[in-house]
Amino acid sequence: MLGVSFLLTVAAAAQVILATPVARSTYSVKETHHVPRGWTQKGRAPKSQMLAFQIGVKQGDFAELERQLYEVSDPSHPRYGQHLSHEQVNEIVKPKDEALDLVHEWLLSNGVNAFDYSPSKDWINIKISIEDAERLLDTEYSTYVHVDGTEAPRTTKWSLPLHLHEHIDTIQPTTSFMRIKKNAVDYVLSDNKVYIPADYKPPTDQTLARVCTINGTTPECFKTLYKTLGYKPKALSKNKIAFNNFLGEVPIRPDAKLFLEKYEPSAVSGAQEFKFISIDGGPQQDGNLTADQLAEGTSREANLDVQTILGMTYPMSVIAYTTGGEPPQIPDAATGDPPGNEPYLAWVTYVLKQEDLPQVVSTSYGDDEQTVPIAFAKRVCSDFAQLGARGVSLLFSSGDGGAGDIAGNHAELCISNDGKNTTKFLASFPASCPYVTTVGATQGFQPEVAAYRPANSLGPDGKLHGYYASGSGFSEYFSRPKYQDSAVQGYLEKIGSLHKGLYNTAGRGYPDISAQGLYFEYFWNATNGIISGTSASAPLMSSVIALVNDDLISWGKSPLGFLNPWLYQKGYKGFTDILGGGNGGCNTTGFPVTKDWDAVTGFGTPIFPEIVKLAK
Structure with missing residues (x-):
């Protein structure tokens, strides 16, 4: 939770309200949400347990924010690149006075008199016991246990006074069972045997062949493949790239130093220069991994991210956001800390308060869309839109389970959380949010093809390993945005009735x-290893976009900001169309790779010089 502030003026006004009671509406159910697969009810939650409540007050005019977001992100619009300021965004989305007054009255009349706000006051944060929360929301909390042993206090239904339904969009933690996961696989040593696809052929181009091998890719390979080799960042005082760390992940400086010494010696000092920003008690660490971290395998993801970004962008400024909490989590009885919420909201609430923002943020985490109540998902997504309007490019990894199945190629897991056990390709969130750019994965070099490893393939340690494919899908929550109408409709016409009924043909398609x-190649615990997944693709693509921004800013131009309108209108011409590779998921053939945009690789992989030309 952020620091708590006492609203003395509102509290004083509440004395008048409470002294003269006003008739208010009765309670009625605001939201219900089925318990997702993998969770079981253990019993009533302890009444004294504390919760960190986040109350989403209806935003003043999100439609206006969205309109302006698309104007400043549309290369054919006169306002293209004229990103909004911190104050302009807050003014547009701040709730109406009536909404805030009524919510305050409700909270104060229930004994809640300490609040903290988001920058535009569209989120109100409070700390509250389960006993008080049950009274406030006319609900009952139970302790739910996940198959991995994690416990969390949640409810399946909560209510509000009827007159507040139109003024409050969501309150969490209530019905959200989201458990974000890192989109990375294959934590192995590089001298072990790797699975090589049967149809893989080494590059015929001798320059590529010299630096790129499927046994372990490096910054030199990426720079050569995507043609950033030789580019030197110039806008060092103005351009920044950041990446997110959740679940206790923290990039380890000594490992980054070892990686750069071996694979990008000119960037070695970057291992000490990148900046930590801690949010909600997120970890910061300058030394080696601790014994507990080693036992838990912590920081493989964080090391991959920082090493990839430094290897590609040095000497650009790099920020490592570390957000505390592992949602859902058990409170620390010794400190009295309440269970954490989904960290995306904690992160975006913090970042939206800042005047100075990085132009690109990479995030390599996600979970099943259906584990997040739709109202909460939409509010978090709308907060991402605020960052886009301010000129920030948000890139998220698409997942590693192919067609809507981030848990692996198991049909029995592809069950919709609709209470009817409907078989579905499960979309991933935040990858499905229309205000972010979602990144899939490729493999091979000449040509690149969609990343795909079939189940029971010989893995890096000489054992049979599981299925891995570039995550893809169509949202059940978010309708297809206009910017991708033509591309996605063309794709749907190509695939016809394939997998009809398993996905939402009207939903936002991804990856982009x-x-x-x-x-x-990466280092963890001072050991050289290899690691795979769209967790690798996201920081790599983010690095290329950050280099494009560097060139633009050095010419006095605006950064790309929210990428998708530009990407679908003209930017796609600067990407190599991927035409091969597999997908699968839910024991199906998954989505096919096709010419032009497809729901496996999007528009393909970057060609840096071409993107720069198209962006100017």
Whole structure:
């Protein structure tokens, strides 16, 4: 939670309200949400347990924010690149006075008199016991246990006074069972045997062949493949790239130093220069991994991200956001800390308060869309839109389970959380949010193809390993945005009735673009290894976009900001169309790779010089 502030003026006004009671509406159910697969009810939650409540007050005019977001992100619009300021965004989305007054009255009349706000006051944060929360929301909390042993206090239904339904969009933690996961696989040593696809052929181009091998890719390979080799960042005082760390992940400086000494010696000092920003008690660490971290395998993801970004962008400024909490989590009884919420909201609430923002943020985490109540997902997504309006490019990894199945190629897991056990390709969130750019994975070099490893393939340690494919899908929550109407409709016409009924043909399709995602060289615990997944693709693609921004800013131009309108209108011409590779998911053939945009690789992989030309 952020620091708590006492609203003395509102509290004083409440004395008048409470002294003269006003008739208000009765309670009625605001939201219900089925318990997702993998969770079981253990019993009533302890009444004294504390919760960190986040109350989403209806935004003043999100439609206006969206309109302006698309104007400043549309290369054919006169306002293209004229990103909004911190104050302009807050003014547009701040709730109406009536909404805030009524919510305050409700909270104060229930004994809640300490609040903290988001920058535009569209989120109100409070700390509250389960006993008080049950009274406030006319609900009952139970302790739910996940198959991995995690416990969390949640409810399946909560209510509000009827007159507040139109003024409050969502309150969490209530019905959200989201458990974000890192989109990375293959934590192995690079001298072990790797699975090589049967149809893989080494590059015929001698320059590529010299630096790129499927046994372990490096920054030199990426720079050569995507043609950033030789580019030197110039806008060092103005251009920044950042990446997110959740679940206790923290990039380890000594490992980054070892990686750069071996694979990008000119960037070695970057291992000490990148900046930590801690949010909600997120970890910061300058030394080696601790014994607990080693036992838990912590920081493989964080090391992959920082090493990839430094290897590609040095000496650009790099920020490592570390957000505390592992949602859902058990409170620390010794400190009295309440269970954390989904960290995307904690992160975006913090970042939206800042005047100075990085132009690109990479995030390599996600979970089943259906584990997040739709109202909460839409509010978090709308907060991402605020960052886009301010000129920030948000890139998220698409997942590693192919067609809507981030848990692996198991049909029995592809069950919709609709209470009817409907078989579905499960979309991933935040990858499905229309205000972010979602990145899929490729492998091979000449040509690149969609990343795909069939189930029971011989893995890096000489054992049979599981299925891995570039995550893809269509949202059940978010309708297809106009910017991708033509591309996605063309794709749907190509695939016809394939997998009819397993996905939402009217939903936002993803990924938007792709980058390498197989066998990245990296260091963890002072040991050279390889790691795969769209967790690798996201920071790699983010690095290329950050270099494009560097060139634009050095010419006095605006950064790309929210990429998708530009990407679908003209930017796609600067990407290599991927025409091969597999997908699968839910024990199906998955989505096919086709010419032009497809729901496996999007528009394909970057060609840096071409993107720069198209962006100017």
